[in-house]
Amino acid sequence: MKHFAHLADLQALVGQEIGVSDWLVVDQHRIDLFAESTGDRQWIHTDPARAAAGPFGATVAHGFLTLSLLAELGDQAFVIDDVRMGVNYGLDRVRFPAPVKSGNRVRGRFVLQAYTPLEAGGAQLAVEATVEIEGGSKPACVAVSLTRRFP
Numbered sequence: 771m772k773h774f775a776h777l778a779d780l781q782a783l784v785g786q787e788i789g790v791s792d793w794l795v796v797d798q799h800r801i802d803l804f805a806e807s808t809g810d811r812q813w814i815h816t817d818p819a820r821a822a823a824g825p826f827g828a829t830v831a832h833g834f835l836t837l838s839l840l841a842e843l844g845d846q847a848f849v850i851d852d853v854r855m856g857v858n859y860g861l862d863r864v865r866f867p868a869p870v871k872s873g874n875r876v877r878g879r880f881v882l883q884a885y886t887p888l889e890a891g892g893a894q895l896a897v898e899a900t901v902e903i904e905g906g907s908k909p910a911c912v913a914v915s916l917t918r919r920f921p
Contacts, residue, residue, distance in 0.1 A: 771789065771849060772788060772847065773849055773851060774849070775851050776851070776921070777850050777892065780882060783882050784883065785882070785883070787879065788847070789848030789878075789880045790847055790879050791877045793875040793876070793904060794843065794876055796835070796836075796874055796875075797872060798829060798872045801832070804834075804838075808834070810832055814826065815831070815832055826871060828872055830869040830870060830871055831872070831910075835870075836866065837864060840878060840911075843876075844899065844915075847880050853892075853920065854920060854921060855920045856918065856919045857917065857918050858916070858917055859894060859916040861914065862913070864911070864913040865911070867911075868903060868907075868908035868909065869910070870903060876901050876902060877901070877902050877904070878902075879899070880900075881897065882895060882897055883896040891920060891921065892921060894919075895916070897914065898912070898913075898915075899911070899912070899913050899914070899915050
């Protein structure tokens with residue numbers, strides 16, 4: 771995990787990697803919980819027997835589950851010591867190049883694309899987040915996450 775003492779320190783790091791998370795197992799239990807919480811119970815996510823004969827050979831995580839992991843993976847990848855609060859502002863260009871099969875391990879890689887100071891204090895960060903699948907040739911997700919951070 772990378773530590774940054776001050777939010778303003780990131781301004782000089784635009785274009786650079788600011789952190790990589792640990793590996794995280796995406797197991798069937800997590801997939802099932804996501805299916806229940808969202809109401810998306812499609813068989814490719816929740817029926818291991820049927821999914822084994824399906825296009826992916828196993829159940830797969832929802833794309834939105836993979837996207838939601840950015841919060842957890844980001845918290846593992848970097849911390850800004852003087853930030854007391856951060857909020858999601860939005861996402862740009864979200865893609866899911868490869869499915870995450872149940873039992874796969876994923877990690878997040880984060881590159882700071884933009885740092886924009888806010889009039890009310892703090893900054894908006896545009897961070898390209900790539901969710902890698904261990905042993906995979908393509909990422910599971912690539913998205914630009916927009917967050918607002920306040921010291």
